[in-house]
Amino acid sequence: MSDVQANKHNFSAKVIGHFPGGVHPPERKQPASSQPIRKLKLPQELILPVRQHIGPSGKVLVKVGERVDKGQRLTEAGLSQGLPLHAPTSGTIAAIEERPTAHASGLPEQAIVIHPDGEDRWGNKHALPDYHDVEISRLLELIQEAGIAGLGGAGFPTAQKLAQQKPLKHLIINGVECEPYIAADDRLMQEHADDIIAGIRILQYITRCDSVLLAIEDNKPEAIKAMAEAIDDNPQIQLKVVPTKYPSGGEKQLIELLTGHQVPSGKLPMDIGLLMQNVGTAYAVKRAIIHGEPLLERVVTLTGESLKQRGNVWALLGTPIQHLLDESGFTPEKKQRIIMGGPMMGFTLPITEVPVIKTTNCVLAPTEKELPSPGPELACIRCGACADACPATLQPQQLQWLAKAKDYESLEKHNLFDCIECGACAYVCPSEIPLVHYYRKAKAEVRNIAREKAKAEQARKRFEARQERLEREKEERLERHRKAAEERKKMQQEMQQEAQQKNSDEPGSKAEEGTEKPAGKSAAVAAAIARAKAKKAAQAAKESPEESNSAKGNES
Amino acid sequence: MSLFGAVIALGILALIFGVILGFAAVKFRVESDPIVDQIDEILPQTQCGQCGYPGCRPYAQAIADGDDINKCPPGGEATIKQLADLMGVEAKPLDDAHGEEDVKKVAVIREDECIGCTKCIQACPVDAILGAAKQMHTVIEHECTGCDLCVEPCPVDCIDMVKVKARPETWQWDLDTVKENIKANSIPVKVVE
């Protein structure tokens, strides 16, 4: 307790700033926030989508049937934004195939499936307990190789975020966790405060930043206490307690809350001298550098009243959600919803055979009573409640009309793309209009139109280039013909003048040679054509009896 | 006398306004693309020729010369609407003599059956097929406009038009498709009882 008092000077409990809008949904962090993080038994299989993060997928390095060690690299991050993937435990590669991913669409993506052997046997680890004499570029490489992505939100590769070469005013560490239900960061701070601080110091060393703002929402007194103790009297790290309001943990909102500045639209926090990392990311960085362990697991909150055993678990990446549910006494009700993420921004999973990915912070299985589904959508009455709740000070009701009218040009003018999809507008809408859904669809459509347009543009260029080429070739051919004709004329003239027998032999023999050479191949071609014809005939034959059958059926 | 004055006054006014208008017409002239370019911009550039013209640009020229705006099946309703807005005419339904609006497709060559005849390469309006004589050919998927023009010339019938697969990042947030996505791609997925 005396420790806490000793570092009171860097403990600012005062409300620092303000951001517009926001809502106060019921927090429901209990009981998850008071349950220690559990270790789970190994699942039967781990599903690792090759592309877990923003950016293209890497090259697969392993083959089906291969035995892999824990931490062994499975993919090579080839291109700029890629991240490598590692085996979360030792086992055998069972398959490399398309599996449904943790995405609202339920669409499949290439995934590596591992059957754990239960030994949990580590491969080589390159621990680096003292990093102070290591070059920064090497540390960034290590973080990249450890496959660390932002564990808070979009999953942007951490090393690339850190590599931006601009002087920093503050390094902001986000432990706000404003979304209801979720207590993963809360528990991590309570249990691993020292590790997080160690991670923060590595981040500080990399960014050469001597002012760290660690933000925690005031509904996490235990985490605040633990972090205050871990900070001790370090003058470079300031603990900032922010008032509970959703979405104060959003990157842009937290920046406005802490610094009073807004990130200009289309720019990055980096451009105003700020960098934000999640507490989970700081923890992962510490594991990667000090212990040489790549990112293999993360804390996931399992909550909702359809689960008997609510709390937090260390889940290996790739763990099927079904396994997590099985381990927490899942008793589904009729038409159960399974939400990955929190109630405000999470998406429903159509099936539970999807894996935990790097950004999976919560699996929520609520009952209908707990989180009622929306009623029928009524007409907008322009009450403005959504505008009052919007943290980006957009005009949600206006956007909604434009989205319904599919007026994509005006949508962009009304800054649709500044919407962070936090869901505050839809949460307060008295007419229960699924506003965010409209915006998401509109955004997808705008992107689609842009893609189509780019593609059409490309096609036009290629078409024009081809036309030009054909034109050129035609001209060249004509030119050649003309020249050949001239040549022939000349030759003829010469012929007439000179001896007449030479020229009749040569071209004839050449032509004969030409036809003979590919004889073997042309036979193959003929065979292929014959095959195709036979197939067509067979198909036609197959179709016609069906037709006659159905005709008969109709008659009878 | 007063009549005379009025005529003079009106004449002067007309002169002044005429000068102002003339000046404005020159000074503030709105530079706009020639109409053919604007139409071409709207067309989907599949170069499929379903409109009866050899490519999008010739059709754009034809529209500018007064042809109907409803002959482009790949563009569908959306393109017709845009064209109607641009040309100031009534939007009309797609003329089904030219085909029907269909889902986006790309050509795929069954490579083991390809005999390397280059006929499809010659037919492709956007040079999206790679290969040389007697060599196996392949379609560059992201350059393919799905125009269908390569299917007919193939002597061994080894080109398929395949529906463009939805990917998570291009998914249009249509929640009704989720069930289908799961079903269509179900590798042995246990159904939760």
Added chain:
Amino acid sequence: MSFRIASSPHGHNQRSTSEMMRWVCYALVPGVLLHSYFFGSGIWFQILLAVVTAIAAEMACTVARERPAFSALRDNTAIVTAVLLAISIPSLAPWWIIVIGTLFAIVVVKHVYGGMGQNLFNPAMAGYVLLLVSFPVQMTNWLPVSAISEHSLNLWQTLHTILFEYTPAGYSVEQLRSGIDGVTMATPLDSIKTGLTQGYTLTEIYQRPEFSYFAGAGWQWINLGFFVGGLLLIQQRIISWHIPLGFLGGLCIPAFIAHIFAPDLMPGPIVHALSGATMLGAFFIATDPVSAATSNRGRVIFGLLIGFIIFVIRSWGGYPDAVAFAVLLANMCVPLIDRYTRPVVYGHGD
């Protein structure tokens, strides 16, 4: 088992449009009770007639527009429109007045413009103005407050008057309005208007029996009743304070300044605030979200505009009260106000 697919956010705060509209009705209760105390039970019949007409019209319109008939009723907005219009008209007006007004409000002003959420004008006030310009006699036949009128009508007499335009005893509403001395009694705002044009000073006018304490007898209490209801709506966060504040500011500040310069010609802010439909307008009519401005800044401007127009018309215009005209005029300015008060989007400042 299949899992349900839904779009975020999951869960919702529990205030729905229909509930908000229900709250508006509850908040009208104190004002309506006082109204019926001073002007008799006519208002209840008017409300009943209006609500029945509104529901029928709403259902007919939704059916005609091929939409589910009952879902449109569920939001309760038609009922609020009907009640507001019923409160605004003289409580002994003949039955066809309220029926025509309600039909016009629901069918023309609301549904012809595209239905719920699409109307440019406040339906109740558009209905009121239609009635006022079409049937000026019936629409200005306000009975003197019952305390000073010797004819106190019971329920049956009231209903009879509304249905047949005469009391069972054969008096017309016009006759009822006359005092013992045969002088027609007017509403306080009427008295001020006509009194001033006849050259009386305000001090003299205030001596007349239609005035007591702060403003018009009866009217001042009804206004206070609506004021209390309005505060309830603000406290329940059904309406924001911006429009009422702007409204009262736009009315009272000019009135106060004018009153200082010409105390005998210009009524003071309290008289303005507690007369006519001021409080009903400030808290219940101008705050109709559909036809009001949307941003908070816009709402203050919208309110100020209405208040100021009311002040101008009451002071120099041809009508004694002007809430309906002011609201409609301000409705017209809403697209403009919205355009220029659009808040700066995050990250787009300077």
